[in-house]
Amino acid sequence: MTVAQLVRRHFILVLMAGVGACGGDTSTTGDVLVQIEDSAGVRMVEYVGVPEVEPPFAIAAEPVYRHGATPGDYAFGGITVGRLFPDGGAVVSDALNSELVVLSPDGTTHEVLAGRGEGPGEVTYAHAMFALGQDSVLMADPSLGRITLFAGRSVASPVDQRR
Known part of the structure; x- marks a missing residue:
């Protein structure tokens, strides 16, 4: 078998494995509202519902500190x-x-x-x-x-x- 034939055979095998991996395996876990899908080797996790747990933190509606907008404020550079x-x-x-x-x-x-x-x-x-x-x-x-x-x-x- 020549080198060109070996390269061609390996290329075809790699191409077939890549196409097979792109098939996408969609499944849903039993008790958790999460859908997991694999597409082209990329794992995507999608929440189907809203979690029933309160988050341990919250972001304030207004900033605590505000500087640089009015005279006398400190203007931060970075x-x-x-x-x-x-x-x-x-x-x-x-x-x-x-x-x-x-x-x-x-x-x-x-x-x-x-x-x-x-x-x-x-x-x-x-x-x-x-x-x-x-x-x-x-x-x-x-x-x-x-x-x-x-x-x-x-x-x-x-x-x-x-x-």
Whole structure:
């Protein structure tokens, strides 16, 4: 058998297997209202009915915080990470402006916690952030190679991670 005949035979077998897989196997599970169908190797799951379970979360009709629309608001350039404080306030990292911004619980006021720079209490890019209690924030800045603890709106402890 020549190489061309082997290639042709394998091509025909693969083509037949592909056409057979496209047949679509539609079935419905017994007690769950779900229909599962396979079409061309893609598994599609379709809910036939509405689940009778209440969702564990809901999306608010109106946003909690709104900034940038009126004079005096903080205009965010690009939010990368943020955390909520226990009282409903928030700390947000603005990557384009290289700032950490603290928002009041009602979202009406803001304060810049840390600005752009390489000194203590300054940031270039907040990669990860954790709210520790009501007034403390632990922030990792991989660009500067350090972790900084902010407590009471001031720098408590910067830790250099560079080797």
